[in-house]
Amino acid sequence: MVLGGAAGLSWSRAAFGQTSSGAHTPIAATPLSDNLIHFTGAGGNVVLVTAPDGLLMVNGGVQERSADLLSAIGERTGGKRVQSLFNTDWHREHTGSNESLGKAGATIIAHENTKQYLGAEIYVDWQKRTYQPLPPQALPSQTFYTSGKMTVGAERIEYGHLGQAHTDAAIYVFFPAANVLVAGDALSVGKYPIADYTTGGWLGGLIAANKTLLGLANADTRIVPGSGPIQTRVDLQAQHDMLAATLDRFGKMMKQGMGPEDIITAAATKELMTPLEAKWGSPDLFVSTAYRSMWLHVRELGGIV
Numbered sequence: 488m489v490l491g492g493a494a495g496l497s498w499s500r501a502a503f504g505q506t507s508s509g510a511h512t513p514i515a516a517t518p519l520s521d522n523l524i525h526f527t528g529a530g531g532n533v534v535l536v537t538a539p540d541g542l543l544m545v546n547g548g549v550q551e552r553s554a555d556l557l558s559a560i561g562e563r564t565g566g567k568r569v570q571s572l573f574n575t576d577w578h579r580e581h582t583g584s585n586e587s588l589g590k591a592g593a594t595i596i597a598h599e600n601t602k603q604y605l606g607a608e609i610y611v612d613w614q615k616r617t618y619q620p621l622p623p624q625a626l627p628s629q630t631f632y633t634s635g636k637m638t639v640g641a642e643r644i645e646y647g648h649l650g651q652a653h654t655d656a657a658i659y660v661f662f663p664a665a666n667v668l669v670a671g672d673a674l675s676v677g678k679y680p681i682a683d684y685t686t687g688g689w690l691g692g693l694i695a696a697n698k699t700l701l702g703l704a705n706a707d708t709r710i711v712p713g714s715g716p717i718q719t720r721v722d723l724q725a726q727h728d729m730l731a732a733t734l735d736r737f738g739k740m741m742k743q744g745m746g747p748e749d750i751i752t753a754a755a756t757k758e759l760m761t762p763l764e765a766k767w768g769s770p771d772l773f774v775s776t777a778y779r780s781m782w783l784h785v786r787e788l789g790g791i792v
Contacts, residue, residue: 514552514559519709520665522642524563529556531580531714534660534669535563538640541570545660545669546713547584557584569593571639573646574627575671576657577604577686579618580714585625597627598648600656604686611685613776649673652696653680655687661703669711670700674723676715679763679773680730682780689780690734691787697727732759737777741791747778 512528519525519534526533529548533556536543542564548556560569574582574597582605589595606626609618634647642662649657653672660669673696675681682688704710704720711717736759740750750756751774760770785791 514555516559516563519667520662522640523662523665523667525711525717526556526559528552530583531578532669532711534667534711535560536639536642536644536662537564537567538642540640541568543571543573543639543644544569544584544588545573545711546575546581546671547572547588549580550583550586553584553587557587571596573597573658573660573669574601574605575660575669575713576654577601578654578672578713581671582621582625585627586622589624589626589628594629595625595627596629596631596646598656598658599630599632600654600687602627602630604654604656609686611683613685613772613779647699649692649696649699651687651689651692652682653688653693654683655692657688657696659700659703666705666708667711668700668704668708670713670718670723672713673697673700674710674712674718674726676712676718676722678767679770680726681773681776684776684780684783689784690730690737690777691781691784694727694730694734697723697730701727729759729763733777734781737774737781738788738791741778741781741785741788747775750774750778 514526514528517525522537524535524537526535529552531546531548533548534545547553569588571594572584572588574595585595605621607620611618632648637644643664645661645663646658649659657671657673659671673693680693682690682693700723701720704723706720708720709717710719710723736756737750740753745753751771764770781788
């Protein structure tokens with residue numbers, strides 16, 4: 488893990504794979520199966536598991552929308568209690584319900600690194616933003632390092648660490664019976680995927696995470712990203728291939744002594760970046776964060792220094 492402590496200014500939330508708080512967006516619920524419901528409008532995607540004796544949530548939206556989200560869940564389920572909550576990483580668009588549910592006695596499940604990040608002051612330099620620690624009751628109460636399984640009602644749940652992906656706290660949550668895979672921010676929709684090197688993410692790790700997810704999914708799997716519409720295995724494969732091409736291209740350019748500004752302006756990246764720029768806007772932040780994350784892994788890449 489990489490932590491920092493200096494003060495900073497807020498950057499665009501979209502640049503961090505975050506959405507706005509969605510204050511004027513209604514909370515909407517869409518059934519995914521008999522036991523799974525997808526909630527949108529909370530600042531990040533939320534998946535709810537319903538069972539006779541309680542509920543499990545995967546992610547909790549942003550704090551500003553938590554009360555509305557939990558109210559909508561209560562109305563949908565007849566006031567059943569949320570017993571457990573997964574955080575797919577430490578980002579605030581996934582952890583906004585931690586405090587209220589933690590105070591109510593829910594078990595918060597996450598990778599151990601998520602607990603460490605949520606309990607610390609973290610400066611994200613490329614965002615120029617400092618994240619303050621959450622109160623103790625908002626921290627995960629059950630953590631893991633590799634993988635695990637559990638059952639809620641009739642729903643079997645498999646979950647696992649995705650390594651040094653978007654961050655090194657990223658996990659997936661998979662529901663085999665419903666064939667629903669919650670990928671969190673390891674899959675980006677409508678914006679550049681960001682490897683947050685300040686909390687252990689890097690481009691090569693994000694590619695490896697995508698490969699792990701591809702191994703879990705088939706043609707019929709519904710893949711829930713951190714934000715944005717539900718995706719398919721084809722969409723996930725497309726991101727994997729784009730990132731792999733980026734790693735190869737940028738690696739070759741770094742071996743030629745090129746820095747991030749050189750890569751941004753180089754004609755050699757136009758074939759790779761121009762189609763994405765047409766969809767997602769300027770690639771400058773993507774390039775600079777990818778470069779920085781790769782520089783922290785030069786020994787793995789080889790031939791650069």
